[in-house]
Amino acid sequence: MTNHIEAGRDVRMDLLVTVASLYYELNQNQQEIADRLEISRSSVSRLIKEARDLGIVEIRINRPTYRDYVLEQALLDAFGLQDAYVLTTRQEQGDDERLVAVGRLAAIYLKRVIDVLPPHSCIGIAWGTGVHAAVQAVQEDHGRQLDVVQILGSVGAPDPVIDGPDLARTLAAKLGGRHHDLHAPVLVEQEGLRAMLYNESSVREGLRRARSVALAVTGIGTVQDEAASFLRAGHLSVADLAHLRALGVVGETVGRFFDIEGRSAGFAINERIIGIDLDDLRCIPRVLAVARGLPKTAAILGALRGRYLTVIATDDITARAVLALAGKLP
Numbered sequence: 001m002t003n004h005i006e007a008g009r010d011v012r013m014d015l016l017v018t019v020a021s022l023y024y025e026l027n028q029n030q031q032e033i034a035d036r037l038e039i040s041r042s043s044v045s046r047l048i049k050e051a052r053d054l055g056i057v058e059i060r061i062n063r064p065t066y067r068d069y070v071l072e073q074a075l076l077d078a079f080g081l082q083d084a085y086v087l088t089t090r091q092e093q094g095d096d097e098r099l100v101a102v103g104r105l106a107a108i109y110l111k112r113v114i115d116v117l118p119p120h121s122c123i124g125i126a127w128g129t130g131v132h133a134a135v136q137a138v139q140e141d142h143g144r145q146l147d148v149v150q151i152l153g154s155v156g157a158p159d160p161v162i163d164g165p166d167l168a169r170t171l172a173a174k175l176g177g178r179h180h181d182l183h184a185p186v187l188v189e190q191e192g193l194r195a196m197l198y199n200e201s202s203v204r205e206g207l208r209r210a211r212s213v214a215l216a217v218t219g220i221g222t223v224q225d226e227a228a229s230f231l232r233a234g235h236l237s238v239a240d241l242a243h244l245r246a247l248g249v250v251g252e253t254v255g256r257f258f259d260i261e262g263r264s265a266g267f268a269i270n271e272r273i274i275g276i277d278l279d280d281l282r283c284i285p286r287v288l289a290v291a292r293g294l295p296k297t298a299a300i301l302g303a304l305r306g307r308y309l310t311v312i313a314t315d316d317i318t319a320r321a322v323l324a325l326a327g328k329l330p
Contacts, residue, residue, distance in 0.1 A: 103133025251299020262306020
């Protein structure tokens with residue numbers, strides 16, 4: 001009796017292995033397998049599932065960069081984004097390595113969009129380390145012939161390669177297009193000076209072009225001292241940041257400052273910024289924000305609530321903190 005049971009098991013196991021091999025290794029469809037084994041197509045489907053359940057078939061997805069799809073979906077559900085790219089971090093990774101990896105994820109999204117944009121479409125570029133990481137990760141594709149536009153004034157950052165003009169030139173060179181600089185500083189001392197610059201034809205034309213881009217790439221800045229880009233660039237002091245925090249400011253994007261709800265009205269500093277404004281940003285069909293780090297948690301949440309981005313690239317630690325702050329952690 002025992003021998004009959006074991007023989008039956010052997011026959012069943014051979015059938016499962018045969019079906020799995022034909023399906024996964026020889027790429028035969030279910031109908032072809034059914035015809036060969038003289039069984040129904042529905043039986044083949046059940047056998048394939050049984051082979052997976054018993055561990056005869058092990059499906060492994062090899063990811064060059066690991067993503068947290070649960071957190072990505074949570075961000076999409078919570079904030080109505082078009083897409084999200086969340087890096088699964090490893091304990092041994094440092095901040096610089098995580099930023100590079102997030103930049104690679106951002107470049108995956110950019111590649112997807114770049115492939116469908118018609119030649120001579122315009123991409124808008126802001127500034128910062130996150131934007132730089134994304135631009136560096138973009139692969140050269142000179143045949144795309146896509147132009148790159150600076151969407152806010154030059155920051156004059158201590159490291160020039162993370163400033164808008166250099167990033168625009170770098171990305172345009174990779175995509176076989178032209179770059180268009182915005183010939184003005186990002187922040188002026190007096191509101192009246194901004195009005196004078198806005199009267200310059202080159203600045204007006206630069207802003208017109210910036211508002212018409214098909215895709216914008218920006219970062220999200222914080223007003224926390226340890227990670228404030230405007231502080232590193234020398235445009236704001238520690239006292240300036242403390243004043244902004246006292247007013248309720250949590251962050252900025254394209255140089256425009258906002259509170260935890262994404263509201264930007266009433267902050268005088270925004271009247272001294274040269275570049276597209278936040279209403280302009282909302283009108284751009286695709287806005288990719290590349291931002292990570294716990295000091296930026298409130299800033300990212302404010303930007304999401306303000307709907308200043310349609311796609312985010314970040315890491316799991318940051319995404320979890322943002323969702324927790326919003327009360328949306330899965």
